[in-house]
Amino acid sequence: MLLNGRxxxxxxxxxxxxxxxxNISDYSMMNAVFDACEEADAPFILAIHPDEMSHLRxxxxxxxxxxxxxxxxxxxxxxxxxxxxxxxxxxxQYGFTSVMIDASLLAFEENIALSTQxxxxxxxxxxxxxxxxxxxxxxxxxxxxxxxxxxxTNPADAVQFVERTGVDSLAVAIGTRHGLYPESLTPELRLxxxxxIDAAVSVPLVLHGGSNNPDREIADACRRGINxxxxxxxxxxxxxxxxxxxxxxxxxxxxxAIQPACQQALTAVAIHKIELFGAAGRASSY
Numbered sequence: 710m711l712l713n714g715r716x717x718x719x720x721x722x723x724x725x726x727x728x729x730x731x732n733i734s735d736y737s738m739m740n741a742v743f744d745a746c747e748e749a750d751a752p753f754i755l756a757i758h759p760d761e762m763s764h765l766r767x768x769x770x771x772x773x774x775x776x777x778x779x780x781x782x783x784x785x786x787x788x789x790x791x792x793x794x795x796x797x798x799x800x801x802q803y804g805f806t807s808v809m810i811d812a813s814l815l816a817f818e819e820n821i822a823l824s825t826q827x828x829x830x831x832x833x834x835x836x837x838x839x840x841x842x843x844x845x846x847x848x849x850x851x852x853x854x855x856x857x858x859x860x861x862t863n864p865a866d867a868v869q870f871v872e873r874t875g876v877d878s879l880a881v882a883i884g885t886r887h888g889l890y891p892e893s894l895t896p897e898l899r900l901x902x903x904x905x906i907d908a909a910v911s912v913p914l915v916l917h918g919g920s921n922n923p924d925r926e927i928a929d930a931c932r933r934g935i936n937x938x939x940x941x942x943x944x945x946x947x948x949x950x951x952x953x954x955x956x957x958x959x960x961x962x963x964x965x966a967i968q969p970a971c972q973q974a975l976t977a978v979a980i981h982k983i984e985l986f987g988a989a990g991r992a993s994s995y
Contacts, residue, residue, distance in 0.1 A: 710995070711777040714785045714807030714837035715877040717752050718913035718936045720994050726987035727916075727931035730754035730787060731979060732941035734761040737964070738948060739773060741972035745979035746782050751988040752995060753782065754807065756939060758789040759796065770803045782992040785837075789939070797827045801836050809880070813841040817866065824874040832875070839937075842870050843882030845917045859884060864905045871912050878913045878937060881906055883930075885918030898926045900933060907934025915939070924985055931986045940982050947974040 721728045731742045731753060739755065746753040755773060757765065770786075777784040787807040788800035797808045810827040812820040824840040831838045843862035862881040871879055883899045883906075907914060913936035916927075921942060931938065951974035955967050983989050 710780060710783045711774065711806060712783050712785050712995070713835060714754065714787060714839060714937075716837075716995075717754065717783055717785050718878050720752070720991075721936040721988075722913045724991065724994055725932060726991060727935050727938045728752050728754055728988055729979070729982050729986055730756040730789070730915075730937055730939045731944055732756045732758060732761060732789060732939065734764055734945070736769065736772065737968045737972060738944070738975060739776065741948070741975040742944070742979060743776055743780055743784075744972070745976040746784075746983065747780060748976070749980050749983045749989045750992045751782060751983045751990070752784070752992055753983075753988070754785045754787045754937065756787045756789040756941075757805075759791070762788075767803055770805075774804050783995040787839075791827075794823060794826050794830070797838075798830060801831060801834060805836065807837045807839065809839040809841070811841045811880075813844050813880075813882075817870075821870060821873050824870075824876055828875045828877075837877040838875075839878045839880060839915055840870070840874060840876040841880035841882075841915075841917070842867055845880070845882055845885060859886070861899060861902060862906055864902075864909045867906050867910050871910055876912065878915050879910060880915040880917050883916070885916060885922060898922070898930060900926070900929055903930060903933055903935065913937060928985050928987075938982070938986055940979075943982070944975045944978050947978040948972070950974065 717728050733739045785807045786805050788805040789809055790811045791797050791809055800808045808831055810824050812823040828838045844860040859882055883903050914934050915937040916935045917939045948971045951971040955970050961967050
């Protein structure tokens with residue numbers, strides 16, 4: 710069942726759980742994510758950021774859209790961390806049902822202006838929009854961008870931002886970082902700040918940099934206002950670690966010999982996240 714992001718997250722906000730957004734970078738990973746979510750009977754978001762899209766290419770999108778239509782669980786296909794109005798329009802043309810415009814590194818008024826422009830265009834064709842206020846930290850140099858220093862989301866600014874832009878969900882900065890945390894850094898979420906933002910803002914809240922954080926803090930955040938959690942590094946580490954192990958046998962060369970173990974490793978991590986976020990069994994809520 711293919712939906713947009715607003716349709717998915719409105720139910721999550723009503724019923725107080727978080728929808729997982731799993732970033733994928735190839736066809737095999739896509740199948741593993743769908744298998745995990747269907748096994749857990751969980752709504753989810755298939756997320757693809759520009760770097761992943763440059764690898765997949767546009768021709769992969771019809772297959773993803775078809776899989777979503779045939780799936781037994783509610784699914785949105787999300788353009789993650791789009792950086793411009795032009796990228797958002799391209800994502801809409803590709804068939805994404807949800808787009809993110811990440812102008813968080815711009816000045817406040819510039820972020821509002823660009824996010825409003827994207828929201829107006831996307832809403833005209835039934836596509837939902839996520840924006841970001843504050844800056845997510847950077848754990849490593851892979852994939853999505855991030856800031857060296859986290860700028861925490863200001864609740865009063867968040868209220869104004871949502872009212873003026875009309876976005877459907879808001880990614881907030883409460884202490885997470887993209888990628889994997891170095892050993893020298895211990896993640897700690899500002900759950901007190903999340904409480905303030907959740908009390909002030911009317912739209913569903915999104916947590917980026919969901920990988921590599923303590924389960925207890927993430928689960929707590931999902932009960933205190935977070936309705937979407939982005940997971941990329943954790944499932945990719947599981948998938949490619951399994952692949953390295955399989956490929957230690959130099960005779961391995963066929964996909965059906967190599968990839969099942971990788972998919973199983975990814976699926977196990979994905980199901981753990983689904984249960985952590987409270988999303989297991991929630992497909993029937995739609």
